[in-house]
Amino acid sequence: MKAIWSVIAGFLAATCAMAPAQAQSVTLSSERWFYGGGIGVGFGDVTYLQVQPLIGYQVNDRLSVGGSLIYRYADDSRYSPSVKTSDYGASLFTRYTVVGPFFLQAEYEYLNYEVLFSDRSTDRKNANSFFAGGGVSQPLNAHVSLFATVLYNLTYSSYDEPGPYSSPWVFRIGVSAGF
Numbered sequence: 725m726k727a728i729w730s731v732i733a734g735f736l737a738a739t740c741a742m743a744p745a746q747a748q749s750v751t752l753s754s755e756r757w758f759y760g761g762g763i764g765v766g767f768g769d770v771t772y773l774q775v776q777p778l779i780g781y782q783v784n785d786r787l788s789v790g791g792s793l794i795y796r797y798a799d800d801s802r803y804s805p806s807v808k809t810s811d812y813g814a815s816l817f818t819r820y821t822v823v824g825p826f827f828l829q830a831e832y833e834y835l836n837y838e839v840l841f842s843d844r845s846t847d848r849k850n851a852n853s854f855f856a857g858g859g860v861s862q863p864l865n866a867h868v869s870l871f872a873t874v875l876y877n878l879t880y881s882s883y884d885e886p887g888p889y890s891s892p893w894v895f896r897i898g899v900s901a902g903f
Contacts, residue, residue, distance in 0.1 A: 756782040760869075760900030761792060771799040778900070786821040794835060809838035809846060811888065825862055829873060831855040837888040851888045854878045861900075868901045 759779045766772035773796070780790025796811040813835035819827045833853040838846045859873035873896045880892035 758782065758788070758790075758900050760871075760898055762896055762898035764796075769800070769802045771801070773797045776898075778898075780817075780819075780900070788819045789817070791816045794833070796837075800840070803844055807840055807844055807846070809840060811835055811837040813837075821861075822858075825860045826858065827861060828858045829856070829875065831875065835888050839886055849888075852879065853889075855894060857894075859896075864899075868899065870897070870899055872897045 757779070758781075759777070761777040762774070763776075764772065764774035775795045776792050778790055778792035780788050782788045792815050794811070794813045794815065798809045800807045800809075813833060815831055815833040817829055817831040819829045821827045831854070833851075833855065835851045835853065836848060837851060838848055840846055855875035855877055857873060857875035859871055861869045861871040863869045873894075875894045875896070877889060877892040877894060880887070880889065
């Protein structure tokens, strides 16, 4: 775990060090706030809904920081009666634009998730995850952008079984809009 904190701290320190010097006198300009998020849905034997609104602040032309709330709902009708679970949490992220539309991202996520056991009982667990990766953001107009992100969960193997993710890789597509 100590090594993971070192990786995250090193990435954040390097990201801040790459920011231009004028970022030190930043005022909270209303034009620099952005919001958006993602919605995931799935239908079939397992009905799935995820809502993840986000809000962020563009510190300068290359660096932005923000956070999001997370809610996931699943209704698994493969069982009789069906089993319903809910997960909720929050995350904090930082993004650094490398070149053009491409960015690096580091993220911390807290998730309270519901585990389903073979006897159809459930239990709640907590997970702290650290993600690192990158993505691309493509403007659709002056105020709206589409983004795609690929992140690797650095804490994937440290969860108590079963964990909240079935893979260390997390793929996201979403929309963000400026105020």
